Amino acid sequence: MSDHYIRKEDAPLLPPPSSVAGPVHWIRENLFSGWFNSIMTLLAIYVLVVTVPGLVEYLFINAVWDSVDGKACRPAAGGGPNPADWSGACWSFAKAKFGFFMYGFYPDALRWRVDLTGVIGAVGLVLLLIETIPHKRWTAVFMLFVYPVIAYILLSGGMFNLEYVETNRWGGILVTLVVAITGIVVSLPLGILLALGRRSKMPAMRFASVLFIEIWRGVPLITVLFMASVMLPLFLPEGVHFDKLLRCLIGVALFSTAYMAEVVRGGLQAIVRGQYEGAQALGLSYWKTMGLIILPQALKLVIPGIVNTFIGLFKDTTLVLIVGILDLLGTVQTGLTDAKWFSPNTATSAYIFTAAIFWAFCFAMSRYSIYMENKLHTGHKR
């Protein structure tokens, strides 16, 4: 038989040769695939060798984990127990002040109310974000409409026999989360409405939306906060008082609404006309077309932009500091003025601690958005 290329028996199943898989191949493919990559790899190794040991020493080996004041974090010259060229993180500061960083001046005896609010919120969030858990609609209704009321009652008090706690005693992560979460929860729906308004066929709607967006987007957040905390009271009639934190919350929320509106509009613009026509031809009304067909697709497209705005908003909450509201960064800075804890290492490690907390929240948001994007991918090309 001459057709020798036809197989008579099954070919054996073999493991891949080491040039296709295995560590050597991986290193060659990923680290030394050309002269440029090789140089970059060597450079990176050099930078790591120079920095990592010092960092590990500072963050872990030399770090002071337990102490009652800043003395243990000082080198000999400052009256501390350590050698002259010693430096190490002063984690004991963050540990000692942790309650302050969490709650600010919220009264000790009442902090369980903050904890309870946090626990309810966290449970609700988990129920919402994990997709295998049923009854999403009810959880969402609860979280959007009932939970804010519960949170307000618990945090503020003044009713149901709960002692009233003024917002200027709130502080730390509590304030950071209150500002950020309010901003996020308000800015997404309002931003969607504004984006729809800006694309509306009605000139008045369009004009109002554009005006709102351009005004808020064109002003620095700091200005907004100053306006809210200093200027606004001047315009309010005598005797009308409303809370400074609340004013800042509204300022932050509307500010991020303007950004959100533009992100959403970007998504709306990517939806082809055929989608609107398909929906209209079936008899769907404007709001049903938007809610069932256009927005689900548009929002999915701009998840990265939405999360980007959320993350920006989360970090911008630190700006409330300058109108005298103590967010996490504010409490850390207030804590640093405590002379008992003075040492050359206190400030650095306190800021590292703050940065780590902010990073953890932002990273979590980023990861969740990637997960969502993958989940919502339905195999259609665009």
Added chain:
Amino acid sequence: MNAPVNASNGGEGVQAENAIELISMNKWYGDFHVLRDINLEVKHGERIVVCGPSGSGKSTMIRCINRLEEHQKGKIIVDGIELTNDLKKIDEIRREVGMVFQHFNLFPHLTVKQNCTLAPIWVRKMPKSEADEIAMKYLERVKIPEQADKYPGQLSGGQQQRVAIARSLCMSPKIMLFDEPTSALDPEMIKEVLDVMVGLAHEGMTMLVVTHEMGFAKEVANRVIFMDEGQIVEANEPEEFFNNPQSDRTKLFLSQILI
């Protein structure tokens, strides 16, 4: 909810004589006069094929019938209801008129079945179980029940167009509009879509079809309408239309597409 057979045309109590009536209908895009004095009557159960050169206004005409485009002069009466700016009437008409597009316009974020049940549930307020049942019935009818849980992006063009037809049928329309339903498809998929349409025609559906599939026209059309430069230039029974065209423009057009 719907009244029995003959009594559901805008509350007038009698079946309107014509399914669609266009009376001296005109439309402009800016200064451009796209549709010029269109007069057309489509009887219930009638199948009409519309053809004509590219840019002659075929799509624009049938898109006016369910208000995807607005006409500026003349009257459009669909199943006894005159199309005006009254949103209620527009909604009413859209519920009775199904449309199939050249590019399918399926909703990519929903499964095939969800595409089909969406309008019955949200527009007809049908319970989900009933909508599911109807969706499966029509998916079987277009011969793709096994794809019900896939997303449109995972189907071939011919399958997608059949889903689009099923999606329209789920609203139990009285009239179906087709705008070049096969011209975005590969040749081997055209037949599967045409077969479904022929089936519909034999069941007595009122159909207005823009297409260049002359085989389809010969097989099922009661009338073939030829449009050029925004006007209806010729209308005739298929036999006459193909074998004995009257106007020179029709002759030219036919000579080009029939090669």
